[in-house]
Amino acid sequence: MAVSFQIKNPLRPITNISRSYGPSRVITTCSVTTTNPQPNLERLVVKQRLVNPPLSKDNDQTLQSTWNHRLWVAAGCTTVFASFAKSIIGGFGPNIWLEPALASYAGYVLADLGSGVYHWVIDNYGDESTPIVGTQLEAAQGHHKWPWTITRRQFANNSHAIARAITFTVLPLNLAFNNPVFHSFLSTFAFCILFSQQFHAWAHGTKSKLPPLVVALQDMGLLVSRKDHVGHHRAPYNSNYCVVSGAWNKVLDENKFFAALEMVLYLHFGVSPRSWNEPNSDWTEETEISSNNQA
Ligand SMILES: [Zn+2]
Numbered sequence: 001m002a003v004s005f006q007i008k009n010p011l012r013p014i015t016n017i018s019r020s021y022g023p024s025r026v027i028t029t030c031s032v033t034t035t036n037p038q039p040n041l042e043r044l045v046v047k048q049r050l051v052n053p054p055l056s057k058d059n060d061q062t063l064q065s066t067w068n069h070r071l072w073v074a075a076g077c078t079t080v081f082a083s084f085a086k087s088i089i090g091g092f093g094p095n096i097w098l099e100p101a102l103a104s105y106a107g108y109v110l111a112d113l114g115s116g117v118y119h120w121v122i123d124n125y126g127d128e129s130t131p132i133v134g135t136q137l138e139a140a141q142g143h144h145k146w147p148w149t150i151t152r153r154q155f156a157n158n159s160h161a162i163a164r165a166i167t168f169t170v171l172p173l174n175l176a177f178n179n180p181v182f183h184s185f186l187s188t189f190a191f192c193i194l195f196s197q198q199f200h201a202w203a204h205g206t207k208s209k210l211p212p213l214v215v216a217l218q219d220m221g222l223l224v225s226r227k228d229h230v231g232h233h234r235a236p237y238n239s240n241y242c243v244v245s246g247a248w249n250k251v252l253d254e255n256k257f258f259a260a261l262e263m264v265l266y267l268h269f270g271v272s273p274r275s276w277n278e279p280n281s282d283w284t285e286e287t288e289i290s291s292n293n294q295a
């Protein structure tokens, strides 16, 4: 058995890439093919192809926050804070603390579950042409292709879509209800969902570069850890969807919760999730190689 290496040239000269996009990136994928007329001769083909992922926040507008992003995050935080204030003010008079505290804990626990369900939906169903959430679906798929970019995405850029949904959901609930127990649940749940993308970004961060408090919370299991989330980016790409604390991941995955939901949807509507088609080139992570490694 002989093994040979074949390197296909990039689509464009590397010198052009460096000029156009800054540090160039070459994606390397490996495949083994059997060629005729030489039976049993396996050839390892190393393909190099250029991709155009978002680069750093310094030179890619798509990773930077706009004032529109910041305003939506501010609106979301304001509605969450108003709900939190109602829980404090409402509980202060009658001096009830236990129920709001338990409701708040329930909000934290269920937010992790909610983040998993939401993540599962946007990973598996629809595409960029889907009304209203198409941009989020496209971003979710891009995250699987270039997961490292989430650590370079600015906070409001990363969180504004969820913040907008939080605003439209929590604002009417603030106006309609005054129960402090309800608002203890709502404010904690909404806070965790609003910041779930930031928790997710931290799960992709390098431990030495994260704030010590974040590392401590990850180590305590209060925030989703890199160790927990890394399984989501490995084939078959159908586990570890929860990104608040990650506490639900084990029980959901061991009991094949999402697999059962996928089967129900398939049998009722004939719609198959994207994870059933994995691995394919659309979702397989592309490895970043620095320009220093290209020689
Ligand atoms: Zn995902």
Ligand SMILES: [Zn+2]
Residues within 6 Å of the ligand: 143, 147, 200, 204, 229, 232, 233
């Ligand atoms: Zn991720």
